[in-house]
Amino acid sequence: MAAVTTRAERIGHPIAIVAIIVVTLIFLAPILWITSTAFKPRAVATSVPPTVIFQPEVTPFVKLFTKRVQLREQPTQEVYDAAPWWEQAIFDNGERVLRVRGNVQPSQYGNRFINSLIVAGLSTILAVGMGTFTAYGFSRFKIAGRDDLLFFILSTRMLPPIVVAIPMFLMYRTFSLTDTHIGLIILYTAFNLSFAVWLMKGFMDEIPKEYEEAALVDGYTRMQAFFKIVLPEATTGIAATAVFSFIIAWNEYAFALILTNRRAQTAPPFIPSQIGSGVVDWTAIAAGTFLFLLPVAIFTFLLRNHLLRGVTFGAIRK
Amino acid sequence: MTQVALDHVSKKFGANVAVNDLSLDIADGEFFVLLGPTGAGKTTTLRLIAGLEKPDSGRVLIGGEDASSWSVAERDVALVFQYYSLYPRYTVGENLAFPLKSRVHNYSADEIAQRVDTAAKLLRIDHLLDRKTDKLSGGEMQRVSIGRAIVREPTIFLMDEPLSNLDAKLRESLRSELKDLQIKLGATFLFVTHDQIEAMSMGDKVGILHDGKIVQVGTPFEIYNQPRDRFVASFVGSPAMNLVDVTLADGKLSAGSGLDVALTDAGRSRLSGHEGALTLGVRAEDVAVDSEGVIEARVHHVENHGVEKIVTLRTGDQLIKATVPAISQYAIEDSVRFSINQAKLHGFDRTTGTALTSG
Numbered sequence: 133m134a135a136v137t138t139r140a141e142r143i144g145h146p147i148a149i150v151a152i153i154v155v156t157l158i159f160l161a162p163i164l165w166i167t168s169t170a171f172k173p174r175a176v177a178t179s180v181p182p183t184v185i186f187q188p189e190v191t192p193f194v195k196l197f198t199k200r201v202q203l204r205e206q207p208t209q210e211v212y213d214a215a216p217w218w219e220q221a222i223f224d225n226g227e228r229v230l231r232v233r234g235n236v237q238p239s240q241y242g243n244r245f246i247n248s249l250i251v252a253g254l255s256t257i258l259a260v261g262m263g264t265f266t267a268y269g270f271s272r273f274k275i276a277g278r279d280d281l282l283f284f285i286l287s288t289r290m291l292p293p294i295v296v297a298i299p300m301f302l303m304y305r306t307f308s309l310t311d312t313h314i315g316l317i318i319l320y321t322a323f324n325l326s327f328a329v330w331l332m333k334g335f336m337d338e339i340p341k342e343y344e345e346a347a348l349v350d351g352y353t354r355m356q357a358f359f360k361i362v363l364p365e366a367t368t369g370i371a372a373t374a375v376f377s378f379i380i381a382w383n384e385y386a387f388a389l390i391l392t393n394r395r396a397q398t399a400p401p402f403i404p405s406q407i408g409s410g411v412v413d414w415t416a417i418a419a420g421t422f423l424f425l426l427p428v429a430i431f432t433f434l435l436r437n438h439l440l441r442g443v444t445f446g447a448i449r450k
Numbered sequence: 451m452t453q454v455a456l457d458h459v460s461k462k463f464g465a466n467v468a469v470n471d472l473s474l475d476i477a478d479g480e481f482f483v484l485l486g487p488t489g490a491g492k493t494t495t496l497r498l499i500a501g502l503e504k505p506d507s508g509r510v511l512i513g514g515e516d517a518s519s520w521s522v523a524e525r526d527v528a529l530v531f532q533y534y535s536l537y538p539r540y541t542v543g544e545n546l547a548f549p550l551k552s553r554v555h556n557y558s559a560d561e562i563a564q565r566v567d568t569a570a571k572l573l574r575i576d577h578l579l580d581r582k583t584d585k586l587s588g589g590e591m592q593r594v595s596i597g598r599a600i601v602r603e604p605t606i607f608l609m610d611e612p613l614s615n616l617d618a619k620l621r622e623s624l625r626s627e628l629k630d631l632q633i634k635l636g637a638t639f640l641f642v643t644h645d646q647i648e649a650m651s652m653g654d655k656v657g658i659l660h661d662g663k664i665v666q667v668g669t670p671f672e673i674y675n676q677p678r679d680r681f682v683a684s685f686v687g688s689p690a691m692n693l694v695d696v697t698l699a700d701g702k703l704s705a706g707s708g709l710d711v712a713l714t715d716a717g718r719s720r721l722s723g724h725e726g727a728l729t730l731g732v733r734a735e736d737v738a739v740d741s742e743g744v745i746e747a748r749v750h751h752v753e754n755h756g757v758e759k760i761v762t763l764r765t766g767d768q769l770i771k772a773t774v775p776a777i778s779q780y781a782i783e784d785s786v787r788f789s790i791n792q793a794k795l796h797g798f799d800r801t802t803g804t805a806l807t808s809g
Contacts, residue, residue, distance in 0.1 A: 340535065345502050346537070347537075349522055350602075352552050353523070356552075
């Protein structure tokens with residue numbers, strides 16, 4: 133056999149490449165659509181057929197982040213010149229930014245977005261953290277009724293969550309957890325914990341127990357061996373589990389809608405709630421959705437090396 | 451002085467008895483080899499001493515004291531695993547320093563560096579200190595894992611088949627290196643293996659383990675020449691000892707079809723008083739193929755081992771192995787005669803397998 137691979141061998145069969153491009157385009161189309169809409173002028177946002185070439189604008193983002201009022205008349209040149217550049221962009225839409233004593237009034241989007249980050253971030257840390265310890269216990273120690281316990285943990289995921297929505301709401305109201313960050317964090321942690329335990333157990337099982345035993349013999353305690361030897365080996369699994377948990381918590385809609393309305397509301401129920409207020413401005417909604425896509429994309433991108441190894445060599449392969 | 455002792459130790463895993471009422475004494479500075487087939491309980495015995503398993507009953511004594519309640523770290527033993535178990539994210543140097551950095555010891559940075567250096571030089575891995583462990587060959591990995599054991603001068607070195615994953619050539623050279631190392635350190639070694647050549651060539655003492663029980667403890671010479679039962683006789687030695695079920699009556703051994711041997715004085719003194727059914731054991735080197743031999747046979751199979759040949763002889767329905775000089779020529783189905791060195795006969799009880807002969 134020739135030692136040198138041909139160009140075709142290196143990049144793959146042309147039909148395969150075409151197939152990959154087609155599938156990628158199909159998957160990316162909605163994302164491209166929402167991304168382009170986030171930068172479109174309002175006039176062409178819903179045009180049929182969709183406008184592909186347009187002058188990108190920041191107007192949708194200005195609308196997304198501010199409270200606005202309708203202009204009664206065209207602003208004078210003086211007013212126009214005095215306004216910052218981003219406000220000038222919305223004058224053309226017949227709106228101006230609402231100011232109270234000279235301060236620009238922000239919309240709720242920023243708060244909701246931060247709520248999402250807090251809730252998804254903390255619940256991911258909690259679920260993955262507890263899941264890692266639990267999985268280690270299940271993987272390494274003889275536990276009475278281990279298989280039954282593991283099945284029980286998994287079974288908490290078998291119920292469609294919405295089935296328990298009403299009891300959950302009543303319980304949350306009784307304990308004053310409705311519309312609180314802690315309430316959503318508890319709920320999402322509980323959602324993700326079973327998943328994290330199962331996923332991490334697979335990764336833990338693949339770490340040879342001889343590593344810890346060597347560390348025990350070398351004069352370390354079980355806890356030190358766990359932190360010094362096991363945890364570094366488990367980073368791949370932790371990264372994969374964290375990404376999946378974060379995505380689930382970040383995208384959760386139903387319970388966020390039922391259990392929060394103001395203070396602790398996350399972005400998913402907030403974005404569509406704007407549809408109800410007055411004229412539907414699809415560009416602003418697209419801008420909100422576009423920003424909402426970013427954290428998961430960034431998080432996944434940062435952990436991509438671990439994730440790839442995790443998915444190929446970890447528990448999911450089995 | 452006894453360094454490590456097991457006192458009637460038993461350990462079960464579920465219904466499976468891994469170690470059964472086992473007692474063992476390992477003296478200070480001794481190279482003790484625990485030899486047995488797979489599943490005999492060798493590794494469990496090591497793990498019981500290391501404290502990685504707790505005995506169901508019995509005591510583990512280290513330095514004369516009951517160590518049952520001691521943690522793994524307190525036992526101050528070193529364990530070399532079959533699969534090396536080097537810490538994968540660390541370099542060779544970091545692996546060697548790891549045991550010294552434990553809070554149990556409290557060594558200064560200088561002392562750690564110096565000990566790592568000494569161990570690395572001794573094992574000739576000093577040029578690898580900055581290398582990641584996954585960039586090492588099997589032999590180098592095992593050297594590092596031995597190095598990790600010697601840096602902290604433990605009470606006893608426990609080695610769990612450390613050579614079995616290496617290729618034959620490397621195994622041979624590491625075998626003598628390990629033995630040299632043990633003499634140089636004057637340390638106590640407990641070496642577990644299923645390879646009888648390792649056991650015979652390295653051990654000051656060999657303990658044969660079978661079904662969780664110690665069958666025999668002795669020097670390699672004693673194990674080879676005075677096997678205490680049929681299991682030891684068949685397990686130690688290559689080729690395995692010929693074992694033939696015979697009946698002894700009127701000074702004659704007979705094994706049903708064909709094989710009939712009259713005992714000489716030497717044979718009679720070995721087997722006197724054991725008339726009736728027994729199992730006869732003869733090592734291949736005690737079977738002489740020559741034209742004056744008393745037993746007729748045909749050549750069944752010939753194996754060339756370089757320094758010698760092993761000929762399997764067929765007489766009646768019995769197969770007997772004999773060692774012959776490498777230059778001798780035999781073809782399969784050749785008709786030959788052979789005799790047995792009756793001074794080296796072994797007799798075993800047909801039912802219990804216990805040796806009837808001694809010395």
